[in-house]
Structures are given as structure tokens and as C-alpha cells.
Amino acid sequence: MTDAINRLAFWLSTPHQAMIEIAHEIGYRHVVLDIEHGLFDLEALDRTVALARALGLQVHGKVLGPETIPIQQALDIGCHSVIIPHIGNLAHATEVTRAAKYPPLGKRSFSGTRPAGYGGAGQAYFDGENANTRCFPMIESADALNDIDAILALPTVNGVFVGPSDLSLDRGRGAYSFSEADKADLQRIAAACAKAGKPWIMPAWTDAERAYAAELGAELLIVIDEYGSLKWGLSEAAK
Template identity: 45%
Template sequence: MSTPNLDFLEIAANAGFKRVVCDVEHNAFSPDRREALVVAARAIGLSVFFKVEGPEPVWVQRALDLDVDGVIVPHCGRLEECHAALETAKFPPRGTRSYAAGRSARFTAPDAGYFARCDRDVLCLPMIETAHAFDDIDAILAHDCVDGVFVGPFDLALTRGRETYAFTDADRADISHIARSAKSAGKPWWIPAWKPQEQRFAIDEGASVRVIAAEHQVLMAGLASVIDQLPQRSAR
């Protein structure tokens, strides 16, 4: 999702989607609308993940306090540069997340299993979208606060010296490398896969989750479909 559109969220759930990623990094999601999206998503049975503004602890903490199912952390470089943000996703002694007696705790005192349950169930997915993160992927995956990784194919291609991402042999080789590293670490990897060939490749490489539709893409496709179905004028 690129906008805090509750109608779009509900339509997606009605269509059978199970997860939603809110791209907070690139779009305008005011604090109250973020909260409304999380509450609405949970009420209609969608898991909700926030791609936060950047690899800073404050953005991770604020998303977790809204009771999201996980955070996707963009702009990660080497582990030493992003570990503070990643560690904010888990409570001490495993990480540095601060307890808030709000929505994530159901507005009450935490039960005995609350902290362990959050650490287990709330996912921390750093993005592999820079050359530095790509080079350091094994260390990133080995970090105890990391549950898996999320591929950012366009930025990865650019920072790896290519003109764009075009699902070329080089692009596929990079993604395959990430997939092998994740498999070796025993952790899942996610990828945006907009086209059928990308989706088949992701399945073959063992991707756990494919993000297959973006809000603006869906709107453009819907409008194009409506126009294509208009009756054509008869030739004169």
C-alpha cells in the first residue's frame, strides 16, 4: 500500500489477499492513519507489515508499538551500520526494544509469555537492497534479531553497478545468492515479484513470501481494464 486507503485495504482482503505491506518509507502515512490501518487490517484478518522510514531505532519502535506483525527495514548497509535498528525489534536481553503498555500489549499489563511471544512472532526483515548489505548478507542473517530478509531488487541492481533492474541474468544471480544465504541460515526471504516470470523464479528459489501487487499498479491496471472494455465507435 502506498496510501492509507481503508477501502483499498478492505477490497484486498475481500479479494483473498492475506498480507499487506505499508510502504511508509516512500509515502505519506500520518501517525493517526497508520494506527487506523493496523487496527483495520487486524479486524479483517490481514497481517500487516510496515516498511519503515529507514534503519533507525525510533522508526522500528514506533511501528512495533502500533502492533504490526513485522517491520521491513530499508537502506541497511553492513551489519555494523544497521544493527541498532534491527535490535530494536526484539526485547532484552535479545535486543533493545522498549516496552510500551499500549496497543501491542492490548492496553493491559503483559502476561508471563508476552515478551517471548513478541520476539517469536513479530518479524524483523532487513532489506537487502544495497551492495554493502549484499556483501554482508551472511552476517546480517546470522544476527539473532533478524528473522529473514526482504529483497529490494531495483536499488540492489543500481548499487551493484547496473543501469536498472530488468530481471537479467545478473539480477537473477544476485537474488539466487540471497536465496542460498537465507536457506543456509534457515531463515525466510521475501521479494516483490510483479511479473509472472519473477513469481515463478521466486517460487523455484524458495521465497517464503511474494509481494505481487502494488496499490498504484492495481489502480492503473483497473483503469486500463475499464477503458479497454468501452465500446468502440463504429468507423464512418
């Protein structure tokens, strides 16, 4: 179970500390915080990240949007990686992802917060952050998919996060249904990542999606979300 669960993540939309503790006890070691669509203010985000880090979880923050300040705030608070939504073409990705890396790679601004041990920092800190903090622009638009090879080649990009629902909508297919066209997009993304030697991540809510994404070499799969787990548990208890 240990090896398998290390490739799985759970999804939080609220600062649900008990769920973090329960997931950790079960064996999860990755959490995605949906700051974009969720209910995290900065204070709640700070508490949530602090707890997750203290338990040894890798924290992936899906930030509010493709802008410098939300990206910096997630990193300053201590997210190990940022997932950046609403990425467009290569030019857009180039500019936006610079916020995730310190100069000379990018334009991230220094703050002596949690990652810096609440103090100053020497060059080793900046080099370490650039090497270890991961930036995952989302592939959820036709423009991003069209430019995926060039986006993956950016030095500020460590991999990509697939947004299947929005990608299907933006590609004119309507609701995502894990159709053959959806699968073809995933194949295209997986092939581009393999060529670039960089990982990709996606939410895989069904067994079929999990098996397919694993076959294509996804590094991390988000397999359950906070609201879905509550709804499932309440429904099962009512049977």
C-alpha cells in the same frame, strides 16, 4: 486458490481502507505498508493497521528508515513484522535490528499499546513478542549483500526482504531489469537464506519474477501495488 494466495501480498502506499477490505474479500492475507515512501502519518497508520488486524491480515510495515523510533512506532501500532530499508553492512544491521526486539536480544522500549492489550505486561509478553514479531532487514545495497550470511545469523533477524531496484542501482547496473545479474543476486540471497533456515521476501510484479522467486523458495511475494492496480484498472476500462 487458498494455498497459493496465502503466499501473496499486496502493497499499500496510502491509508486505503477500501482496498484492504477488497483484498481481504478476494483472499489476500498479507499486506505490506510502504511507510517509507508512502503517505502514512501516525494516525492514519494506526487506523490502517487496526482494520487490517481486525480482518485477520498479517501486517508488514516497511518503516521510515533504519532508526529505532520508526521501528518501535510500527511495532507499537501493531505491525506483525518490520521491513527495514537502507541497511548497510553487518555492523549497521546489528545495531539497527536491535530496535525490533526487547532485551536481552535487543533494545526495543515497552509501550502498553495495541500488541500489549493497552495495558501492562509480564515476561510472557516480552518473550512472545521477541518470538513472534519478525524483523526483515532489506537487502538492497552492495554492503548488505556482501554481509548477508552474517546478517542472517543475527538473533534479531528473522529473514530478509529483497529490494531489487535499489540493489541493482547500488551494484552499478542501473535500472533493475530482471537481468541475469539480477537473477544471480536473487540466487545468492536465496541460497544464504536456505543455509540459515530463514525466509526471504520480495516484490515480484511480473509472472516471470513470480515463477523464479517461487522456484528459489521465497516465502512471500508482493504481487500488486495500490498505484499499479488503480492504473491497470483505469487503463483496462479505457480500452
